[in-house]
Amino acid sequence: GAVVSQHPSRVICKSGTSVKIECRSLDFQATTMFWYRQFPKKSLMLMATSNEGSKATYEQGVEKDKFLINHASLTLSTLTVTSAHPEDSSFYICSARDYGHSAGGYNEQFFGPGTRLTVL
């Protein structure tokens, strides 16, 4: 199947600093990538949909100025958490759709391994 990588896997930062998370599709081109966050024992919460070459679409309640998304190429999307605070500590996961690998047209999402962010 299609492979999605995410970097870093774990980051600890001080409050007020900014953190950039990279999401890459390694063996396919992803016109659409998704950013999720997940709190312990909770489901995935979609933050935004990232489309190559255009502005991301943010879900209601997600601050676009705080969570900056850039999808500069067909294989890379980045999420920058600006001026991070302890409440931003979470598990951030990206995913990508690979229409070329989808059988039957169901367009499954392939997930990156996730980034554990801890803000002190």
Added chain:
Amino acid sequence: GQNIDQPTEMTATEGAIVQINCTYQTSGFNGLFWYQQHAGEAPTFLSYNVLDGLEEKGRFSSFLSRSKGYSYLLLKELQMKDSASYLCAVQDSNYQLIWGAGTKLIIKP
């Protein structure tokens, strides 16, 4: 509103069979996914159903009834490594995934 319901937690015995149910109410329907997620890891794809009926894939099977807004994931010959959370997700009319909260499956020897 859109809603996906699945049990919070289930316990089963190694070698047994377990069925995890999922009911949904969404604006439109373009398929239902089941994902497996081990603690601290990202979800991995298990199955997809868009038509009514049973899809079998090895030890795992998934069933869908669109008229009832209902699906289940059936796991046979349970192994300890099957201990994980199982996420039900429905693709709505905009092809956006609506996620359930997940079912934590605990396998006991």
